[in-house]
Amino acid sequence: MAGLRGFRIVAWAVAFWAAAHGSGVAEVNEVRISFQYGLSYLPIHIVKSRHLIEKHAAAAGLGPVTVRFAQFNGGAAINDALLAGDIDYGVAGIAPALTLWDKTRGGLDVRAVAALDSLDIxxxxxxxxxxxxxxxxxxxxxxxxxxxxxxxxxxxxxxxxxxxxxxxxxxxxxxxxxxxxxxxxxxxxxxxxxxxxxxxxxxxxxxxxxxxxxxxxxxxxxxxGGPATLNVIYATARFRQQNPRLNVAVLAALREADDIIAGDKAAAVRIYVEEEKPGVPTEVIERVITNPAAGGYSVTPFATEQIAHFLHRTGALRNAPSSWRDYFFPEVGEGGS
The missing domain is CATH 3.40.190.10 (Periplasmic binding protein-like II)
Incomplete structure (x- = not known):
């Protein structure tokens, strides 16, 4: 079984690389991302401020890419915008993302691209x-x-x-x-x-x-009973398929943002204050992101399955995921839950 699983991972990587480099289909030169308010979205603020998607898109040979961000009030509005084609990526709670995964299976096939955070709320x-x-x-x-x-x-x-x-x-x-x-x-x-x-x-x-x-x-x-991924970034399978290098650039940008948070917390706090202007003293924000007990940031999902199973058991989801891999695209890698 381990050998078969390894073969499947390698086969997927080869296929996705071929799609990214040999499809001959022009990828979009503008990407639209919506997110919400709070420190949970710190990686998005850093991606925006440091122009990290543009950086990784250029490194992938995509040329100039314009990235537009908008803050929405809640996951319901983000889901509506994604379904309407008004945005390309939604950044919201794992619950709204699971709702769209459930509703769009066999159609738009919305799935999460990456996890965002496990901060205690x-x-x-x-x-x-x-x-x-x-x-x-x-x-x-x-x-x-x-x-x-x-x-x-x-x-x-x-x-x-x-x-x-x-x-x-x-x-x-x-x-x-x-x-x-x-x-x-x-x-x-x-x-x-x-x-x-x-x-x-x-x-x-x-x-x-x-x-x-x-x-x-x-x-x-x-x-x-402990930390869990509460927010994710998600998109349709069609957008991912038509823009494979851009999708990888978005994931790479989030990884770099997480590295900045881990390695330069003062810069991360400064960016957040400048971008969101929360009206909270800087030292308070720094205290949150330096406290391990408060949770943290990672693109790898953690403890999301308990939320998915609860939603299915209580009738909010028609489909029961067998694991977190059902509602995440494979580029995020292994080690999730």
Whole structure:
């Protein structure tokens, strides 16, 4: 079996190299990428600031490539844009990516190109009566980037099932509202807009928790039992097939961005502050990305299968993946989960 598997990997590599170098099909000279808010997307900010896709595209012999970035409010909007052909790559939670993988099998065949991060994200609350998941009432409103679709919504469902029992994963869905992280943070800090809780990534979580009256209820690491890939970059099989060298350049750019984060954290923090302007002290951001317990950045997916299996078991996915390889393109390599 090991020999057969090795043969398949080599055969794939030869076939993909041939497609990249011998197809004779012109690849696009513009690529459009959408992503969201928070430190989870630090690699994308670095790719943008350092023009890393352009760099690796040129190294692959593609010539000048224009890369356009746009920040969206949530995974649902990103999925709609990808399906409409308005963007080429979506960067969002693993849950929205799995939703599209499930819906487009046999058609557009959307899959993840690479993992992004495994940062711990917090469920915060400004309601002093909420000490656990079980304490939320109909008076509460929980902000997430996209109701039912976002990874925050799915984490809330996993937590609800643990608290209320199997079959009750959607117990708190009625309390969720769609709101991007900057706006939800403003609402939490001002105690306005009726928002009493927020499933929020750093640095916005740090900003909230430093404010009197806001506390942590739980976190993604607590819910999942440890770090897991929560955000990915994904595309259609057609775009990958028609632009093989560009797709490899995107993956190479993300790998280099991860290397920059690991090797020059001061530069990574500076880029993030310049690009997103989160309104959080620089030292707070640096503290997050230098803390191993907070999670980290890697293109290799980690512990995503438990999320995929939960979504299938609860009916959100029609198709059950046999492993993470079903919903990732093979260029990401081995060692995932």
């Amino acid at each position: 917090d469920l915060t609350s400004n309601n002093t009566g909420v000490g656990s998941i079980k304490d939320f009432t109909d008076q509460d409103r929980i902000a997430v980037p996209a109701v039912k679709v976002s990874i925050q919504s799915v984490l809330l469902q996993i937590a609800a099932e643990k608290a209320f029992g199997e079959g009750h994963h959607d117990e708190l869905d009625r309390l969720t509202v769609s709101l991007n992280h900057p706006d939800a943070t403003a609402a939490m800090l001002s105690r306005k807009a009726g928002i009493s809780a927020h499933f929020v990534p750093p640095p916005y979580s740090v900003l909230q928790l430093s404010s009197p009256g806001i506390h942590k209820v739980t976190s993604s690491h607590q819910i999942l």
